[in-house]
Amino acid sequence: MYVTTSQDHLPARAPDSRRLKGAIRIARTVTLAAGQTLFREGDVAPSVYEISSGIVRLTRVTENGRRQIIAFGYPGDIVGFPCCGRYHAECDALVPTTLVPMRADVLDDPAISPALHATLVAAALREIRLMQDHFLMLGRKSAREKLASFIDVLARRVGHATRAGAVVDLPMSRADIADFLGLTTETVSRGFTQLREAGIIALRGPHRVVILDTARLRAQTECD
Amino acid sequence: MYVTTSQDHLPARAPDSRRLKGAIRIARTVTLAAGQTLFREGDVAPSVYEISSGIVRLTRVTENGRRQIIAFGYPGDIVGFPCCGRYHAECDALVPTTLVPMRADVLDDPAISPALHATLVAAALREIRLMQDHFLMLGRKSAREKLASFIDVLARRVGHATRAGAVVDLPMSRADIADFLGLTTETVSRGFTQLREAGIIALRGPHRVVILDTARLRAQTECD
DNA sequence: CGACGCGTTGATATGGCTCAAGAGTGGTGG
């Protein structure tokens, strides 16, 4: 499941890794260093990938260079759904990442591996749903709401509970967050500052957030 | 294929209606009057629909009532992709509409109808791609660019060439356009006025646009 | 040590939202 800013996630449903580790795997794993690119927009798409560890960034770019980050992919997510045999986004590793490649043609022909095919179709349908959630965010939320939603979703997905509060790592840059939320880096930075000054979060450096008051953070995700 | 504001559509690929009219059809067609609702968010999803004629609107609403229109569905589009057996958007007819229902469980079990299953999977993957295009629009385009893109895409999809220029019908309200583009009705209305005053379009009433200068309209879709 | 990239902060500009009023437009009933 992608990290979007959806408020109502589906029940966490870890992909059945036994299935994914069946005969369909075309290589044991792919390993990427931070910053490396897995595929680019327009590349032919031989594989779909399940993220084993690490974090990736899925990006679309317009002709004149404006960027939009479609999603951040975390372990368990499936990335690289092709359309007409090609990828239509760029996928880069934010941190050292390992992925399990799976033959993309399983999507076209269920006979190759019925179980894997079903898993991939379900993942594709789930992605449609999550992208729809993200539409609401991009189109209908203020900068503060976007940022609060982003932190909240990441906290639910990958936060660690500690005595001080849930700790969330944000390995992506401010520019990445801005391009994900449809904002500028300055606005994102100001948003973090405001949440910190309100006592809702604390910052342990720019890439680590501690959520001090989850209730108030959630209240910020969709103000009336 | 949904109407999104994508600039680079896939080659128009009409679904093979012979396939869709096979044994899987659970009813001949569904007919909706303008304004009628086909399904709502959260409904169990027995069917996926191919639009035969008419136009539908797919909508998501937040808890506090903010609306986002996900897509407008035109003939040939497939709507109602379920996730976990339920619809996750509301579907209403904008004008009298007929749809061909297809059993949604074909998505889960290819054996029911391999050909239809393949068609639906391909449509789902195409939808992911088109939604990604729309992300760029919602997140990274100005009001003028959004509106110009919207008109341009509709013109390519459903425009009629005439001597005066391409004529496009917009049966949806200004509020619908606004909720699709992440704007307000006022901003949409002003956008039409500006395009008209610039000589790029003419308005034959609020629901019919004539594109007088396609090149300049396209230039507005993504200014640097 | 200096250059660079990134994040933060400040000052200002501005695009789109909000609030408000008018102008069509279509439907209904007298």
Add this chain to the structure above:
DNA sequence: CCACCACTCTTGAGCCATATCAACGCGTCG
């Protein structure tokens, strides 16, 4: 057939949130 009403669309004025432009701090790396 017309008067009225409800609704949508348009237009205007002002404001606010966010973008833009600019400067600075800080850490990293050569």
